Amino acid sequence: MAHARIRLFTPAEIVGFIILAVIVFAVLPLVMDSFRLNLFGKYLTYGFVAIGLVLCWGAGGILSLGQGVFFGLGGYCMAMFLKLEASTPEATSIQTTPGIPDFMDWNQVTALPWWWEPFNNFAFTLFAILAVPMAFAFIIGFAMFTRRVGGVYFAIITQAIAAILTILIIGQQGYTGGVNGITDLRTLLGWDIRPDEAKTTLYFINGVLLFGCLLIAHLIRRSKLGRLLIAIRDQEDRVRFSGYDVANFKIFVFCVGAGMAAVGGAMFTLQVGFMSPTLIGIVPSIEMVIFCAVGGRLSILGAVYGAVLVNWAKTAFSETFPELWLFAMGALFIGVVLAFPYGLAGLYDDHVKPRLLWLAQLWPRRRGSPDTNALAGPTEQVGGGYALASKGGSRDAST
Amino acid sequence: MFDGFTMGELGAIFAMQGFAGLILFSVFVLMALGLAIIFGQMGVINMAHGEFLILGAYVTYLCAQFFEAFLPNLYGIYFFVAMALAFCVAGAFGMLVEWGLIRHLYRRPLDTLLATWGLSLILQQTYRSVFGAREVGVTIPEWMLGSLQLTDLIEVPINGIFVMTLTTVIAGLVAFMMFRSGWGRRVRAVVQDRTMAGAVGINTEMTDRMTFGIGCGIAGVAGSAFTMIGSTGPTAGQLYIVDTFLVVVFGGAGSLFGTIASAFTISQAQSVLEFFLSGSMAKVLTLLTVVGILMLRPQGLFTLKIRK
Amino acid sequence: MTPPLKTPHHRTNFLLAVEGLTVSFDGFRAVDDLSFYVDKDEIRVIIGPNGAGKTTVLDLICGRTKATGGSVRFKDRELLSMREDQIVHLGVGRKFQNPSIYEDLSVFENLELSYPTGYTVFGALAFKRSSEVVARIEDVAETIFLKDLLSTRAAALSHGQKQWLEIGMLLIQDPELLMLDEPVAGMSVAERKQTAELLHRIIENRSVIVIEHDMNFVEDIAHKVTVLHQGKVLSEGSMATVQSDPRVVEVYLGH
Secondary structure: OHHHOOOOOOHHHHHHHHHHHHHHHHHHHHHOOHHHHHHHHHHHHHHHHHHHHHHHHHHOOOOOOOHHHHHHHHHHHHHHHHHHHHOOOOOOOOOOOOOOOHHHHHOOOOOOOOOOHHHHOHHHHHHHHHHHHHHHHHHHHHHHHOOOOOHHHHHHHHHHHHHHHHHHHHHOHHHHOHHHOEOOOOEEOOEEOOOHHHHHHHHHHHHHHHHHHHHHHHHHHHOHHHHHHHHHHHOHHHHHOOOOOHHHHHHHHHHHHHHHHHHHHHHHHHHHOOEOHHHOOHHHHHHHHHHHHHHOOOOHHHHHHHHHHHHHHHHHHHHHOHHHHHHHHHHHHHHHHHOOOOHHHHHHHHHHHHHHHHHHHHOOHHHHHHHHHHHHOOOHHHOOOOOOEOOEOOOOOOO | OOOOOOHHHHHHHHHHHHHHHHHHHHHHHHHHHHHHHHHHHHOOOOOOHHHHHHHHHHHHHHHHHHHHHHOHHHHHHHHHHHHHHHHHHHHHHHHHHHHHOHHHHOOOHHHHHHHHHHHHHHHHHHHHHHHOOOOEOOOOOHHHOOEEEOOOOOEEEHHHHHHHHHHHHHHHHHHHHHHHOHHHHHHHHHHHOHHHHHHOOOOHHHHHHHHHHHHHHHHHHHHHHHHHHOOEOOOHHHHHHHHHHHHHHHHOOOOHHHHHHHHHHHHHHHHHHHHHOOHHHHHHHHHHHHHHHHHHOOOOOOOOOOOO | OOOOOOOOOOOOOOOEEEEEEEEEEOOEEEEEEEEEEEOOOOEEEEEOOOOOOHHHHHHHHHOOOOOOEEEEEEOOEEOOOOOHHHHHHHOEEEEOOOOOOOOOOEHHHHHHHHOOOOOOHHHHHHOOOOHHHHHHHHHHHHHOOOHHHOOOEHHHOOHHHHHHHHHHHHHOOOOOEEEEEOOOOOOOHHHHHHHHHHHHHHOOOOEEEEEOOOHHHHHHHOOEEEEEEOOEEEEEEOHHHHHHOHHHHHHHHOO
16 A cells, blocks of 8 residues: 555655755756855755754644754854864964954953863864754753643744844854954865865765755654654654653754754854854844745745745845845745745645646656656645644645 | 941942842743733743734824924923823824734734744844934933932942832732733633623723734833933843743743733842843843743742643 | 552452542542442543542542542552552553543654653653564554544544544553543534544553443443442442432432
C-alpha cells in the first residue's frame, strides 16, 4: 500500500530542491555582479533563520520572537574571532593597549576579558557558534516547555529576551563594541575576506551550508518526529496521553532552530564584515518571522524564497521610496496573516499546482502519469478544502 | 557606593528616586491597564497598543495647539477636553481595528500578534508623515508647572503628582467598570464561557468590540497623560511595548490588581537600580529578573486557580 | 516500602486503588475524599448526574489534573506524582470525551504515532516504518472499521469514525487499564451499535473504566457500577443493586 513506504523525497520535492539549487548556484552567480551577489548572500543568511522558524512555528506551533538572539550569538561568536585576528599588536600599535580590539581601547579597557580569550582559537569558535546559541535555547526551552508555557506567552518572553540582549550589548560597549557592533573585520585564518573573489567564495560556502540545513530540516520533517510536531501543534494533550514527553520534542526543535539561525548569523558576519545589536533586537527578530510567513510557514523551501524576496524588496524600497517601506512592511504583516496565511508556498499549492496538474493531464498517456505524481506530491489523497484550524495551519505542505 | 552621603541625603535620594519610579509606575499602569483588559480578558495580543497611546498623545497635542490659537483664556482646562477627546478617538479607532482586523483572527492568537505588529508599523509611518519625525511637546498649563518642596532636600514636580493622581483615578474607574458595571459583567461572562454567554442573550461580538475599544480608549487617555511628562514622537510607543507586556504577564493576565502590583514592583526596582548602575544595566537587571521569575512561575504573580 | 493498603476487603492486589482522592478548584471540591477499587479484567462503569466529577476522576487518574490529596495506585505504583507520559507507559490509556485526534494527519499516521516505540526524541528521529508496524496498524484499523480509510486525512472522518480512531490509538498501545469517557455520545444509532460491538471486543483481557449515560449500554457491559454524586461515591455494586438504591433514585429523579 501507498502508506507503507516512507519516501525520503517525493519527485516534487526533488524538483523543488533542484530548482532552488539552480537558482542559488547558477542563476544568481551568473546574472549578478559581485556586489549584488554579496547582497543576495546576505539575504540568504536570513533563510537559515526562516528554515528554523518553519520547524518551530509552522510545524511545531512554537512562535519565537527572539530568533535574532540566536542569529546574533552565532554572528558575534564569529565576529569575536575575526576581531581578535584583526587586532594583532602590530595592527593596533597606536592604541594605549596594543593587541586588544580597538573599541576596548577606546572604552579604557586595558586587558582582554577572560571570556574573549577562547575566541583566539578557530576550532573553539566554530564549536561556540553552534554551542552557545543552542545551549541558550536549551535553557530557555527547558524552563518554558517543561512548565508548559507556550503560545503568546512564549512569544512575549522570547521578545523580551531579544530586548534584554540588545540593551546589554549596547550598554557594555567596552566588551561588545556597543551600538556600532564589532566592525572592521579583515581576515579569516589569514585569508582576506574583503575582496570580491573572497565574497564570491563565501557566497558559495553559504549556499552549501544553506542546503545542508534544508536537508536536515527536511529529514526531521520526514521522520516520525516531524509528524509528532504537527500532532503536538494540533492536539498536544493527545500526544502526551500517547506516552510522549512533549516538552522534549519542543526543546529539541527549538534548539535546532536556534542552531540554524546561528549558522546564518556567522555567515552574515563573514559576508557583510560586521555584526551589531541593531541586527538582533525586537524589530529584526519579528521581521525574521515575516520572512518565514511570506514564504509559507509550512514550507522550508518557501522560507528561503520568502527571506530573499522580503529582503530584496526592503533594499529596493529603501533605495527609492524609504518612507513607503514601513507601509509596505506593515501591509505585508497584515496581508500575509489575513489573506495568505500559507504565503507563497500556499499560493503555489492553490493556484499553480492545479494548473500544472491540468497541463500534465492534457499530455498523452505515455508521459502523463509519472508527471502527475511528481506534481501532486505526498498529500494528494488528502484533498483540498482546508480551512484554518484554531491553532495554526490545517495542512501539511510537502516541502 | 554609599561613601560621601549622609543618612539624610541618602534618604532624600531614595525618596526622589522612588518618586521618579512612581512616575514610571504611572506610565506603566496607564499603558498596562488597557493591555490588561484586551489581553487579560480577550486573550488578544495587541502589538499596536503603544501606537494607540501615541494617538492619544497627538490628539492632546492638536488640542493644545487649537486652544493656544483660538481659546487662550481657557488654556488651563484644555487638558481635560483633550483627554476626553483622546479617549473617544482612540476608542473609536480601536473599534474600527477590531471590526476590520482582530475579529477575523480570534482563534489564531499568534497571527493576531503579527497582524497588529504590521498595524503598528503603518501607524508609526503615518504619524511620521503627518507630524514629522521630530518629537513634539505641549506647553504645560501654568498651574501644573513648578514643584512642591516637601523638605529641604526633597522636592517633587507638580506635573508628576498630577499624572499620578490621574493614574489612580483611571485605575479606579477601570476597576469600577470591570466589577460593577453591566459591561464589565458581560465581558467577564464572555471570557468565562463564550457559547453560554451568547446563549443567555449577550451580544458577544459587540462585547468584544466594546472591550477592545475601551482598552484602546484607555491607551488614548494614557497618551494624554504622557504628554505631561515627556514629548511625543512617532516611535515612542514602541519603546514601552515590551516592558508593558512583561508588566501584564508578570502580574498575572486577567488580574487587575496583579497588573498594578507588578507595574509598581518593576518601576520601583528599575528606578532605584538606576541610581547605582547605568540606566541600561538597571533595565537589563530588572527585565532579566522578571523573565527569570516568569520562567519559574509562568502564571505570573496573581492568578486564580481555575478548572481546565 | 509503603505499608500495605488497608481496604474494605483487606486486599492489596487490586489493579487500581483510588483512596481519599480529593481535588478542589478555588475552594470548590470537585472530587471529595473518593475511594474505589478496580480489579484486573474488571469492567467498571461510572455514572452520575452532570457535575458529579466523573470526568475529573479520570483526569486525576491519568495525570491531566493534579490532585489536592489522596492516592491513586496502579499495579502498586503511586500515579499522583507521575507525569502523564509515565502513567501511559505503566499501561493506562485514556480516551477523551470529544474525539481528540490529529486532524492534519492521515488515519495511518494517527495510529502510527500511537505505536508504542520511539518515545524519545532520537527514537522518533530513527523510527522505521517496519513491516511489523504496518501489519499491527492494519490489524487495528480493521478492528476499528477504518481499514479502507487508512490514507484519508483524519479531519475528513465522521464524528463516529473519529471516536473509533481514538479508540484505535489506545488499542495499539494495548493498555492494561482503559479509561473511556462517554464513548458512544453523539453517535448515530447505527454507529452506536457498531461501537458497542467494538467495545465488547476490545475490553477482553483488560480492565476498563467507562463513563456512560446510556443505561442499556451500561447494563450490557458493566461488571460493577459506581454512582458519583457531588464528588463522592453515592452507591456501588451490580447494576441491579445500584438501580434499587433509594439514594440513587433520589439523585436521578430529583426531589
